[in-house]
Amino acid sequence: MFACNPDNEYSKGPDWSQIPTPDPEPEQPVDPEPEQPTTTVITPTTKNAQPGDNIAGLFYTIGMQINVADNTFSTRLKEVADAGFKYVELKIKYSYGIHNKSNDKVSETFSSMQEQMEKAGITVWSIHLPYEDKNWTSVSSTNESIRKQSVAYILNALRLCAENFPTCKNYVLHASKSVSPSATAISQAHKSLMEMDEVAKQYGVRFCVENLVGSFCYTIDDLMAVIKPFDNVYATFDIGHANCKGYDVVEYLKAIGTKLGTVHMHDTAYKSGSDDHRLVGDGDIHTKNRPWGEIYKTMLKDNGYRGVFMFEPKDNQKATDVVARYNDIILKSYEELREK
Numbered sequence: 108m109f110a111c112n113p114d115n116e117y118s119k120g121p122d123w124s125q126i127p128t129p130d131p132e133p134e135q136p137v138d139p140e141p142e143q144p145t146t147t148v149i150t151p152t153t154k155n156a157q158p159g160d161n162i163a164g165l166f167y168t169i170g171m172q173i174n175v176a177d178n179t180f181s182t183r184l185k186e187v188a189d190a191g192f193k194y195v196e197l198k199i200k201y202s203y204g205i206h207n208k209s210n211d212k213v214s215e216t217f218s219s220m221q222e223q224m225e226k227a228g229i230t231v232w233s234i235h236l237p238y239e240d241k242n243w244t245s246v247s248s249t250n251e252s253i254r255k256q257s258v259a260y261i262l263n264a265l266r267l268c269a270e271n272f273p274t275c276k277n278y279v280l281h282a283s284k285s286v287s288p289s290a291t292a293i294s295q296a297h298k299s300l301m302e303m304d305e306v307a308k309q310y311g312v313r314f315c316v317e318n319l320v321g322s323f324c325y326t327i328d329d330l331m332a333v334i335k336p337f338d339n340v341y342a343t344f345d346i347g348h349a350n351c352k353g354y355d356v357v358e359y360l361k362a363i364g365t366k367l368g369t370v371h372m373h374d375t376a377y378k379s380g381s382d383d384h385r386l387v388g389d390g391d392i393h394t395k396n397r398p399w400g401e402i403y404k405t406m407l408k409d410n411g412y413r414g415v416f417m418f419e420p421k422d423n424q425k426a427t428d429v430v431a432r433y434n435d436i437i438l439k440s441y442e443e444l445r446e447k
Contacts, residue, residue: 172197244260265310288323300333364410376391386420388432
């Protein structure tokens with residue numbers, strides 16, 4: 108039997124000071140958190156960027172066209188504001204009847220509309236000048252009397268708008284109505300724009316000539332021939348018009364380049380010739396022409412466009428549906444392109 112001996116060396120336990128301490132495990136490098144791309148919603152400007160500028164994280168501010176019709180304007184404006192839009196294009200049809208009203212009456216109405224938009228937090232990005240009538244809205248008419256009459260009519264509308272909608276710098280212009288493409292039509296358009304551009308410059312605004320469907324200025328060659336001689340005249344690119352005429356919409360945009368002043372976004376059927384202004388996704392731009400994401404990227408990168416991504420729906424299409432299609436189709440397509 109062993110006796111308990113407190114002095115026994117085995118009873119003292121190990122001498123921990125003599126036991127080597129293992130080297131600490133080297134710290135494993137920690138991967139830095141991936142930087143999240145900065146997202147910037149563009150504050151609309153008429154000044155385009157240089158083609159090829161960095162577009163990472165850039166997204167457009169969207170807008171929507173509304174009709175200035177007296178009996179629907181206030182209701183439509185509220186609908187657009189409630190849907191989250193901050194910018195609009197005002198559409199003034201010939202049938203609105205500026206020619207049948209006194210300038211004082213029109214000015215009074217427009218002033219009231221401007222007050223309503225200010226209260227709703229809405230800014231006018233563009234105004235679609237009167238169109239539809241071959242005798243009053245055809246500044247490239249080969250009939251000199253009609254051309255002069257059209258210029259006077261359009262300039263009166265411009266003055267009324269510029270004096271009542273001071274934020275608007277872009278005036279969408281149909282250069283013709285029922286005019287066949289010709290060198291004479293181009294010459295007449297130049298004659299008109301020389302006079303009209305002088306007035307536009309006095310107000311600090313610009314004309315944006317639109318590509319059409321059934322009249323002169325639907326081809327890219329005619330459109331560019333009309334606007335190129337003028338440093339203050341730009342293009343309105345209507346994507347639905349180009350699509351229903353069978354043009355490659357991306358190539359059309361690239362041909363316009365930095366002369367892109369504003370846009371009209373809606374859908375149509377490819378090569379149909381029908382300008383029926385469908386909601387995005389109800390036509391076939393995405394499937395038969397070019398993906399919406401590619402179109403969006405082209406505008407940002409090749410055109411350097413930094414204005415409003417303006418939708419031009421039918422008057423009976425809901426503003427909330429326009430927003431939903433933008434988010435679900437156009438932005439989704441662009442995000443898929445960015446991830447590749």
